[in-house]
Amino acid sequence: SERRAEFADKMQRQIDKLNWIVESLSKMVKLEQNMEPFEANDIEIRQTILDSVDAVYGKLEKKELRLVVEPFADRRLFHNRKWTVEVFVNLLENALKYTEKGGTVSISVHPYELYTEIRISDNGRGIRQEELTDTFKRFYRSPEVENMEGSGIGLYLANLILEKEKGYITAASEYGKGSCFSVFLQNCKN
Numbered sequence: 001s002e003r004r005a006e007f008a009d010k011m012q013r014q015i016d017k018l019n020w021i022v023e024s025l026s027k028m029v030k031l032e033q034n035m036e037p038f039e040a041n042d043i044e045i046r047q048t049i050l051d052s053v054d055a056v057y058g059k060l061e062k063k064e065l066r067l068v069v070e071p072f073a074d075r076r077l078f079h080n081r082k083w084t085v086e087v088f089v090n091l092l093e094n095a096l097k098y099t100e101k102g103g104t105v106s107i108s109v110h111p112y113e114l115y116t117e118i119r120i121s122d123n124g125r126g127i128r129q130e131e132l133t134d135t136f137k138r139f140y141r142s143p144e145v146e147n148m149e150g151s152g153i154g155l156y157l158a159n160l161i162l163e164k165e166k167g168y169i170t171a172a173s174e175y176g177k178g179s180c181f182s183v184f185l186q187n188c189k190n
Helices: 002-032 045-062 081-097 154-164
Strands: 041-044 066-069 076-079 104-111 115-122 168-174 178-186
Touching: 002 154, 041 045, 045 066, 045 076, 045 081, 045 104, 045 115, 076 081, 076 178, 081 104, 081 115, 081 154, 081 178, 154 168, 154 178
Parallel strands: 066 104
Antiparallel strands: 041 076, 104 115, 115 178, 168 178
């Protein structure tokens, strides 16, 4: 019965992975083909960030990662809450996937004249410089992590969503020391 329970647990994890891949592919196709309306509005970013953290908090705790959210003043930014949560959850899940137990993931908000930058950074394995631009390509997986969980869809989907919101994403990394993904969303008049 113990082996049966172990097998059932493994099967459930595989089913969950397949469901995630199918859902991500479906979202990707819908966005690429403009199959469903995409509306963005002038809304506060704080709740969007909180919803994102809430979605991954259990995983962060389970891996014993420290989450640091720097205090920030709430701002109205042009975005779609549901889709932007998808972007942030993807970035947070990547951070926790590639950061060793006991590491740190941080979120900070930096307002500029036209855009506000939301940084999600970690002190994980990092990305080699020559691979940074490839990370946003559909189905791209670094040869170093091809045996780890993942599909190469998430960052491509994040980039696609941000294009729909008239925003953008950048990545910076120091291999072996961590990565920082910056999401830029348009400021709205407060």
